[in-house]
Amino acid sequence: MARDSKRAFVRLVELSTFAARMLQMAKTMDSAPPVGGKWPEPRVLALQVEDIYRHAPTATGFSYLGALLVLGVLIQTGDTGRGTAWFLWATIVAALRVLVIVSYRRRLPDADAAPWARLMIAANFLAGLQWAALGTLLWVEAPVYRQLFTLMVITCYVGGSLPAYSSVRGAHEALSIPATIPVGVYLFFVQNGVHWLAGATALFFCFAIVYYAAKLNRQVESRIRLQIERDALLELTRLLNEKLAKENQELAHRAAMRSMSVESARERAGRLETLFENSPLPQFECDGSGRIVTCNLAAERLFGKSHQDLVGRPFATLLSGPYAESKALAGMYEAVNVEVEIAPRAGETAACTASFTPLPERAGRSAGFGVILSGVAVHA
Secondary structure, three states: OOOHHHHHHHHHHHHHHHHHHHHHHHHHHHHHHOOOOOOHHHHHHHHHHHHHHHHHHHHHHHHHHHHHHHHHHHHEEEEEEHHHHHHHHHHHHHHHHHHHHHHHHOOOOOOOOEEEEEEEHHHHHHHHHHHHHHHHHOOOOHHHHHHHHHHHHHOOOOHHHHHHHOOOOOOOHHHHHHHHHHHHHHHHHHHHOHHHHHHHHHEEEHHHHHHHHHHHHHHHHHHHHHHHHHHHHHHHHHHHHHHHHHHHHHHHHHHHHHHHHHHHHHHHHHHHHHHHOOOOOEEEEOOOOOOEEEEEHHHHHHHHHHHHHOOEEEEEHHOOOHHHHHHHOOOOOEEEEEEEEOOOOOOOOOEEEEEEEEEEEEEEOOEEEEEEEEEEEEEE
């Protein structure tokens, strides 16, 4: 049991070291610069692209619906030709976005996410030019409500698309910069002369949109990194729990086998003790000096003495004849059969065979030997 406890402790230390190395590796990889595609950069980008493509279908639908409503206003104000050409452009952009979205959903599971990010950025750039054309090439002097409608559509569309396209760096900027800055420059610096204060204010708000898009992108990226670290820790915890469960099963199996071994040893010892006590042959156990440690009932009957009287006596005192002292220690180091004479009772002698068996040293008792007397023939 002590050996099993030591093994369990060593394995627990190994598991702790393994966990510490895994956490240090994750920390080192996470702190590495995003150059060369080190962990977790590919996974971060993949989740960013996944997030932007999750919002893309809804954003594309709202964009195309807005373009259809704009076409209605253009037709209502008598600008049918230019409005139709502009709407055809909007249709091409929407079709391109749908194609990119469908292709992304059918991609290979382990495909690189960077090309899909660039495709969405390119589609947003074309959409930005689409709305820039509405505020520059299709700008009219009258009616006023169309001017206000144009500015409202561009402003609301660019501002409302922040949550949808800010997941990937540059995606919203590809839409907002071409959609707002050309319009601001055209309205305040080209159309009716130069208006520095109004134009600077308009450009300031354009760059404010870009600033908030970049800030929201950093927040999304930070959230995704935390999600990846959490998933990595959960996976590491799962692996450690599986390994600990396996180790616990092995320890439980060993403990069960050890318990069975102990029970088996106890049962075997009980059987041997029963054989020793109930054997019809006289049996003795002696220590290293030849003194009797214990004996069975047959030995007590043969010598007519109780167990207490025999224990502690030198085995040689039970022998008679020449070389009794040396014969009493004949089986100290090897198993041997020796012909001896014993004196069971006063005035009696008996010839018999003494079978000696060496006994190893054990806890609390020195090495000794066992003796079995057989073939006892008593002579008066």
